[in-house]
Amino acid sequence: MGDWSVIGHxxxxxxxxxxxxRFLLLGPYxxxxxxxxQAIYGKVRQHSACNHEQIVIDIFGDLRQRIAPVWDVEVLAxxxxxxxxxxxxxxxxxxxxxxSATGPALLSCxxxxxxxxxxxxxxxxEVFSVDDSQSILAALDDSKDGALRLIDEYQLHGAGHATGxxxxxxxxxxxxxxxxxxxxxxxxxxxxxxxxARRGLHPTRASECSRVTLGVRLGIDATGSxxxxxxxxxxxxxxxxxxxxxxxxxxxxxxxxxxRDLSIALTYQAELSYxxxxxxxxxxxxxxxxxxxxxxxxAASVAGxxxxx
Ligand SMILES: [Zn+2]
Numbered sequence: 280m281g282d283w284s285v286i287g288h289x290x291x292x293x294x295x296x297x298x299x300x301r302f303l304l305l306g307p308y309x310x311x312x313x314x315x316x317q318a319i320y321g322k323v324r325q326h327s328a329c330n331h332e333q334i335v336i337d338i339f340g341d342l343r344q345r346i347a348p349v350w351d352v353e354v355l356a357x358x359x360x361x362x363x364x365x366x367x368x369x370x371x372x373x374x375x376x377x378x379s380a381t382g383p384a385l386l387s388c389x390x391x392x393x394x395x396x397x398x399x400x401x402x403x404x405e406v407f408s409v410d411d412s413q414s415i416l417a418a419l420d421d422s423k424d425g426a427l428r429l430i431d432e433y434q435l436h437g438a439g440h441a442t443g444x445x446x447x448x449x450x451x452x453x454x455x456x457x458x459x460x461x462x463x464x465x466x467x468x469x470x471x472x473x474x475x476a477r478r479g480l481h482p483t484r485a486s487e488c489s490r491v492t493l494g495v496r497l498g499i500d501a502t503g504s505x506x507x508x509x510x511x512x513x514x515x516x517x518x519x520x521x522x523x524x525x526x527x528x529x530x531x532x533x534x535x536x537x538x539r540d541l542s543i544a545l546t547y548q549a550e551l552s553y554x555x556x557x558x559x560x561x562x563x564x565x566x567x568x569x570x571x572x573x574x575x576x577x578a579a580s581v582a583g584x585x586x587x588x
Contacts, residue, residue, distance in 0.1 A: 291347060296323050302352075304369075320356040321367070329479030331438040338474060338553070341560050344445030349434040351427070354387070366426040368433065388429055392421035395499065403498035408537040415498070418490035431484065432491040435476050439468030439552070443559035462514035462578075463555075463571055469496065469519065470552025473545045486542045493519070493544060497536070514578055521577035522548040531584070 289295065296302045300323045308317040331346045350369040367387040399419075404412045418428060440446040444454075446464070455461045469492055476485035501516035520536075523529035526547035529538045538544050551570060558566035 293323075293348075293350070296350070300324065301355075317358045319354055319358075319367075321352040321354045323369075324351045324353055329475070331434065331475055331479065334475050334479045335438060335442055335471075338478070339442060339556060339560060342441065343443075344441040344447055346438045346441045349430055349437065351430050366423060366430075368430045370433075370437070386433075388426035389421070391429055392419070392425070395419050395494075396421075398502070399494065399499040402502060403494050405534075406498055406501070406536055407493075408532060408535045411536065411538045411541065414541055415490045415494040418487045419494050428484075428487050428491055431476075431480070432472075432488045432495075435472030435488060436468050436492075437472075438475050439471035440464070442471050443467070443556040458508075458510040458514060459575060461508065461511040462518060463574060465511060465515040466518040466548065466574065467552045467555055469515075470545070470548040470550075471556055473549040474553060477549070482542070489545045490541060493538075517578035517581050517584075518574050519545075519548060520584060521574070521581045522551065524581060525577060 295304065301321070302323065303318065303320050305318040306316070307314045332342055335342050335346070347370065352367050352369055354367050366389075370386070400416060403415055403419075406412070407415060419425060446468075449455050449464065455464055473485075473489055473492070476488050480488065496516045496519045500512035501520075502513075520529075523536070523538070523544065524531070527539065528544050528547060529536050531537070551574065555567060555570040557563075558570060
Protein backbone atom coordinates (compact mmCIF):
# COMPACT_ATOMS: atom_id res chain seq x y z
CA MET A 280 0.00 0.00 0.00
CA GLY A 281 1.30 3.42 -0.91
CA ASP A 282 1.12 6.57 1.10
CA TRP A 283 -2.23 8.25 0.52
CA SER A 284 -1.82 10.97 3.13
CA VAL A 285 -1.68 13.78 0.56
CA ILE A 286 -5.03 12.74 -0.87
CA GLY A 287 -6.48 12.30 2.62
CA HIS A 288 -5.52 15.87 3.47
CA UNK A 289 -6.97 17.18 0.20
CA UNK A 290 -10.24 15.42 0.90
CA UNK A 291 -10.68 17.12 4.23
CA UNK A 292 -10.10 20.46 2.50
CA UNK A 293 -12.87 19.59 0.04
CA UNK A 294 -10.45 19.47 -2.92
CA UNK A 295 -12.48 16.65 -4.45
CA UNK A 296 -15.34 19.04 -5.19
CA UNK A 297 -15.40 21.03 -8.43
CA UNK A 298 -16.38 24.70 -8.46
CA UNK A 299 -20.00 23.94 -9.28
CA UNK A 300 -20.28 21.44 -6.43
CA ARG A 301 -19.99 18.27 -8.49
CA PHE A 302 -17.57 15.49 -7.61
CA LEU A 303 -16.65 11.98 -8.68
CA LEU A 304 -15.40 9.40 -6.21
CA LEU A 305 -13.89 6.28 -7.72
CA GLY A 306 -11.99 3.70 -5.77
CA PRO A 307 -11.95 0.38 -3.96
CA TYR A 308 -14.73 0.03 -1.46
CA UNK A 309 -14.56 -2.50 1.35
CA UNK A 310 -17.65 -4.62 1.76
CA UNK A 311 -18.24 -7.71 3.86
CA UNK A 312 -17.16 -10.16 1.18
CA UNK A 313 -14.07 -8.26 0.04
CA UNK A 314 -13.27 -5.17 -1.95
CA UNK A 315 -14.88 -3.95 -5.14
CA UNK A 316 -14.37 -0.95 -7.39
CA GLN A 317 -17.15 1.56 -6.91
CA ALA A 318 -17.93 5.02 -8.14
CA ILE A 319 -20.24 7.82 -7.14
CA TYR A 320 -20.99 10.94 -9.13
CA GLY A 321 -22.77 13.56 -7.08
CA LYS A 322 -23.21 17.15 -6.16
CA VAL A 323 -22.50 18.86 -2.87
CA ARG A 324 -25.40 21.00 -1.75
CA GLN A 325 -25.26 24.14 0.29
CA HIS A 326 -26.38 23.13 3.73
CA SER A 327 -24.54 24.75 6.54
CA ALA A 328 -26.70 24.53 9.61
CA CYS A 329 -24.55 26.61 11.96
CA ASN A 330 -20.96 27.49 12.73
CA HIS A 331 -20.14 24.58 15.00
CA GLU A 332 -16.55 25.60 15.67
CA GLN A 333 -17.47 29.11 16.81
CA ILE A 334 -20.22 27.77 19.06
CA VAL A 335 -17.82 25.27 20.66
CA ILE A 336 -15.33 28.08 21.32
CA ASP A 337 -18.13 30.19 22.81
CA ILE A 338 -19.14 27.34 25.12
CA PHE A 339 -15.76 25.97 26.16
CA GLY A 340 -13.29 28.71 25.22
CA ASP A 341 -11.15 26.07 23.55
CA LEU A 342 -11.24 23.82 20.48
CA ARG A 343 -8.35 21.38 20.15
CA GLN A 344 -9.57 19.37 17.18
CA ARG A 345 -10.98 20.89 14.01
CA ILE A 346 -14.57 19.91 13.31
CA ALA A 347 -14.65 18.15 9.97
CA PRO A 348 -17.59 19.38 7.92
CA VAL A 349 -20.09 16.80 6.75
CA TRP A 350 -20.85 17.28 3.05
CA ASP A 351 -24.48 17.02 2.17
CA VAL A 352 -24.55 15.48 -1.30
CA GLU A 353 -27.04 14.49 -3.93
CA VAL A 354 -26.06 11.25 -5.65
CA LEU A 355 -26.52 11.71 -9.41
CA ALA A 356 -25.15 8.37 -10.59
CA UNK A 357 -23.43 5.48 -8.91
CA UNK A 358 -22.29 1.90 -9.31
CA UNK A 359 -24.38 -0.92 -7.91
CA UNK A 360 -23.33 -0.69 -4.28
CA UNK A 361 -24.73 2.78 -3.89
CA UNK A 362 -28.18 4.08 -4.49
CA UNK A 363 -28.30 5.64 -7.95
CA UNK A 364 -30.21 8.61 -6.62
CA UNK A 365 -30.94 10.19 -3.33
CA UNK A 366 -29.30 12.14 -0.59
CA UNK A 367 -26.12 11.05 1.09
CA UNK A 368 -23.42 12.61 3.12
CA UNK A 369 -19.69 12.43 2.80
CA UNK A 370 -17.54 12.69 5.90
CA UNK A 371 -14.21 13.74 4.39
CA UNK A 372 -12.26 12.71 7.50
CA UNK A 373 -14.43 9.75 8.39
CA UNK A 374 -12.15 6.97 7.24
CA UNK A 375 -8.42 6.52 7.14
CA UNK A 376 -6.60 6.12 3.83
CA UNK A 377 -3.49 3.95 4.11
CA UNK A 378 -0.81 5.93 5.97
CA SER A 379 -3.26 8.74 6.48
CA ALA A 380 -5.38 9.66 9.46
CA THR A 381 -8.15 10.93 7.25
CA GLY A 382 -10.12 9.99 4.20
CA PRO A 383 -13.73 9.96 3.07
CA ALA A 384 -16.62 7.93 4.38
CA LEU A 385 -19.89 8.05 2.52
CA LEU A 386 -23.19 7.30 4.15
CA SER A 387 -26.33 7.07 2.13
CA CYS A 388 -29.38 8.46 3.87
CA UNK A 389 -31.42 5.80 2.09
CA UNK A 390 -29.30 3.06 3.67
CA UNK A 391 -29.86 4.68 7.03
CA UNK A 392 -33.62 4.98 6.54
CA UNK A 393 -33.78 1.40 5.34
CA UNK A 394 -31.92 0.26 8.42
CA UNK A 395 -34.21 2.29 10.70
CA UNK A 396 -37.29 0.82 9.06
CA UNK A 397 -35.98 -2.72 9.44
CA UNK A 398 -34.29 -2.45 12.81
CA UNK A 399 -35.88 0.40 14.60
CA UNK A 400 -39.40 1.50 13.85
CA UNK A 401 -41.13 -1.42 15.56
CA UNK A 402 -38.80 -1.12 18.47
CA UNK A 403 -39.36 2.63 18.81
CA UNK A 404 -43.10 1.97 19.04
CA GLU A 405 -42.41 -0.55 21.82
CA VAL A 406 -40.05 1.64 23.83
CA PHE A 407 -41.80 5.01 23.69
CA SER A 408 -45.35 6.06 24.54
CA VAL A 409 -47.74 6.44 21.62
CA ASP A 410 -47.35 10.23 21.39
CA ASP A 411 -43.57 10.16 21.75
CA SER A 412 -43.05 7.36 19.28
CA GLN A 413 -45.16 9.20 16.69
CA SER A 414 -43.09 12.31 17.18
CA ILE A 415 -39.78 10.41 16.97
CA LEU A 416 -40.85 8.44 13.91
CA ALA A 417 -41.90 11.69 12.24
CA ALA A 418 -38.36 13.02 12.77
CA LEU A 419 -36.99 9.84 11.15
CA ASP A 420 -39.23 9.94 8.09
CA ASP A 421 -37.46 9.21 4.83
CA SER A 422 -38.16 12.55 3.18
CA LYS A 423 -35.65 15.08 1.94
CA ASP A 424 -36.11 17.01 5.16
CA GLY A 425 -35.63 13.81 7.13
CA ALA A 426 -32.32 13.30 5.34
CA LEU A 427 -31.21 16.80 6.29
CA ARG A 428 -32.11 16.04 9.91
CA LEU A 429 -29.89 12.94 9.80
CA ILE A 430 -27.05 15.01 8.41
CA ASP A 431 -27.51 17.72 11.05
CA GLU A 432 -27.57 15.14 13.81
CA TYR A 433 -24.48 13.40 12.46
CA GLN A 434 -22.63 16.70 12.25
CA LEU A 435 -23.63 17.68 15.79
CA HIS A 436 -22.45 14.34 17.15
CA GLY A 437 -19.14 14.71 15.29
CA ALA A 438 -18.73 18.22 16.65
CA GLY A 439 -19.31 16.82 20.14
CA HIS A 440 -16.47 14.33 19.60
CA ALA A 441 -14.11 17.16 18.66
CA THR A 442 -14.65 18.98 21.96
CA GLY A 443 -12.62 18.40 25.11
CA UNK A 444 -9.37 16.58 24.46
CA UNK A 445 -10.72 15.61 21.03
CA UNK A 446 -11.52 12.18 19.62
CA UNK A 447 -8.28 11.94 17.61
CA UNK A 448 -6.15 12.47 20.71
CA UNK A 449 -8.18 9.92 22.67
CA UNK A 450 -7.82 7.33 19.94
CA UNK A 451 -4.08 8.02 19.68
CA UNK A 452 -3.52 7.68 23.41
CA UNK A 453 -5.52 4.47 23.71
CA UNK A 454 -8.08 6.08 26.04
CA UNK A 455 -10.95 4.41 24.22
CA UNK A 456 -9.77 0.83 24.58
CA UNK A 457 -12.73 -0.44 26.61
CA UNK A 458 -16.40 -0.60 25.58
CA UNK A 459 -17.21 1.48 28.66
CA UNK A 460 -14.84 4.31 27.70
CA UNK A 461 -16.20 4.26 24.13
CA UNK A 462 -19.77 4.38 25.45
CA UNK A 463 -18.97 7.38 27.67
CA UNK A 464 -17.39 9.14 24.68
CA UNK A 465 -20.45 8.44 22.48
CA UNK A 466 -22.76 9.62 25.24
CA UNK A 467 -20.66 12.76 25.76
CA UNK A 468 -20.64 13.53 22.02
CA UNK A 469 -24.45 13.31 21.97
CA UNK A 470 -24.72 15.56 25.03
CA UNK A 471 -22.36 18.24 23.74
CA UNK A 472 -23.92 17.98 20.28
CA UNK A 473 -27.27 18.71 21.91
CA UNK A 474 -25.79 21.84 23.56
CA UNK A 475 -24.45 23.04 20.22
CA ALA A 476 -27.85 22.45 18.61
CA ARG A 477 -29.57 24.50 21.30
CA ARG A 478 -27.25 27.40 20.63
CA GLY A 479 -26.92 27.21 16.88
CA LEU A 480 -30.10 25.80 15.41
CA HIS A 481 -33.67 26.99 15.34
CA PRO A 482 -35.42 25.48 18.40
CA THR A 483 -37.66 23.35 16.18
CA ARG A 484 -34.68 21.94 14.29
CA ALA A 485 -32.74 21.37 17.54
CA SER A 486 -35.68 19.47 18.99
CA GLU A 487 -35.99 17.37 15.82
CA CYS A 488 -32.30 16.48 16.09
CA SER A 489 -32.79 15.31 19.69
CA ARG A 490 -35.68 13.15 18.52
CA VAL A 491 -33.38 11.52 15.98
CA THR A 492 -30.80 10.92 18.74
CA LEU A 493 -33.42 9.43 21.06
CA GLY A 494 -34.85 7.21 18.36
CA VAL A 495 -31.45 5.92 17.27
CA ARG A 496 -30.00 5.50 20.75
CA LEU A 497 -32.96 4.08 22.63
CA GLY A 498 -34.84 2.47 19.78
CA ILE A 499 -32.02 0.99 17.70
CA ASP A 500 -28.62 0.98 19.40
CA ALA A 501 -30.13 -0.19 22.70
CA THR A 502 -30.96 -3.58 21.25
CA GLY A 503 -27.30 -4.24 20.45
CA SER A 504 -28.46 -5.98 17.30
CA UNK A 505 -26.68 -3.82 14.79
CA UNK A 506 -23.17 -2.67 14.08
CA UNK A 507 -19.70 -3.52 15.25
CA UNK A 508 -19.92 -1.60 18.52
CA UNK A 509 -22.75 -3.54 20.11
CA UNK A 510 -21.53 -3.55 23.69
CA UNK A 511 -20.70 0.14 23.84
CA UNK A 512 -23.91 1.01 21.93
CA UNK A 513 -26.00 -0.74 24.56
CA UNK A 514 -24.07 0.91 27.40
CA UNK A 515 -24.42 4.33 25.79
CA UNK A 516 -28.18 3.81 25.38
CA UNK A 517 -28.44 2.97 29.08
CA UNK A 518 -26.53 6.14 29.98
CA UNK A 519 -28.97 8.15 27.86
CA UNK A 520 -31.95 6.44 29.47
CA UNK A 521 -30.63 6.93 32.99
CA UNK A 522 -30.16 10.68 32.43
CA UNK A 523 -33.76 10.97 31.22
CA UNK A 524 -35.14 9.07 34.22
CA UNK A 525 -32.83 10.57 36.89
CA UNK A 526 -33.70 14.12 35.84
CA UNK A 527 -37.42 13.46 35.56
CA UNK A 528 -37.32 14.26 31.84
CA UNK A 529 -39.03 10.90 31.35
CA UNK A 530 -40.91 8.36 33.42
CA UNK A 531 -41.75 4.73 32.86
CA UNK A 532 -45.46 4.21 32.33
CA UNK A 533 -46.40 0.62 32.00
CA UNK A 534 -43.49 -0.70 30.01
CA UNK A 535 -42.99 2.43 27.97
CA UNK A 536 -40.97 5.57 28.25
CA UNK A 537 -43.09 8.71 28.55
CA UNK A 538 -41.15 11.90 27.91
CA ARG A 539 -42.41 14.94 29.80
CA ASP A 540 -41.47 17.51 27.18
CA LEU A 541 -39.64 16.40 24.03
CA SER A 542 -38.46 19.94 23.37
CA ILE A 543 -36.23 19.85 26.47
CA ALA A 544 -35.25 16.17 26.41
CA LEU A 545 -31.52 15.42 26.76
CA THR A 546 -30.93 18.60 28.82
CA TYR A 547 -29.48 16.73 31.80
CA GLN A 548 -27.24 14.66 29.55
CA ALA A 549 -25.99 17.89 28.00
CA GLU A 550 -25.24 19.34 31.46
CA LEU A 551 -23.26 16.29 32.58
CA SER A 552 -21.46 16.11 29.24
CA TYR A 553 -20.53 19.76 29.63
CA UNK A 554 -19.06 19.03 33.09
CA UNK A 555 -17.11 16.06 31.77
CA UNK A 556 -15.76 18.07 28.84
CA UNK A 557 -14.67 20.89 31.15
CA UNK A 558 -12.84 18.35 33.30
CA UNK A 559 -11.09 17.01 30.18
CA UNK A 560 -9.98 20.50 29.20
CA UNK A 561 -8.76 21.24 32.73
CA UNK A 562 -6.94 17.88 32.92
CA UNK A 563 -8.98 17.28 36.05
CA UNK A 564 -8.57 13.51 36.34
CA UNK A 565 -10.54 13.31 39.59
CA UNK A 566 -13.43 15.26 38.10
CA UNK A 567 -13.48 13.01 35.04
CA UNK A 568 -13.51 9.89 37.22
CA UNK A 569 -16.35 11.31 39.34
CA UNK A 570 -18.60 12.08 36.36
CA UNK A 571 -17.80 8.75 34.69
CA UNK A 572 -18.59 6.88 37.93
CA UNK A 573 -21.96 8.60 38.22
CA UNK A 574 -22.89 7.85 34.59
CA UNK A 575 -21.74 4.23 34.71
CA UNK A 576 -23.53 3.57 38.01
CA UNK A 577 -26.63 5.16 36.48
CA ALA A 578 -26.35 3.00 33.37
CA ALA A 579 -26.02 -0.13 35.53
CA SER A 580 -29.11 0.85 37.51
CA VAL A 581 -31.31 0.88 34.39
CA ALA A 582 -29.83 -2.27 32.82
CA GLY A 583 -32.65 -4.48 31.69
CA UNK A 584 -35.20 -1.72 31.22
CA UNK A 585 -34.45 -1.50 27.50
CA UNK A 586 -33.78 -5.18 26.88
CA UNK A 587 -36.05 -6.69 24.24
CA UNK A 588 -39.41 -7.55 25.70
ZN1 LIG B 1 -19.59 8.78 17.74
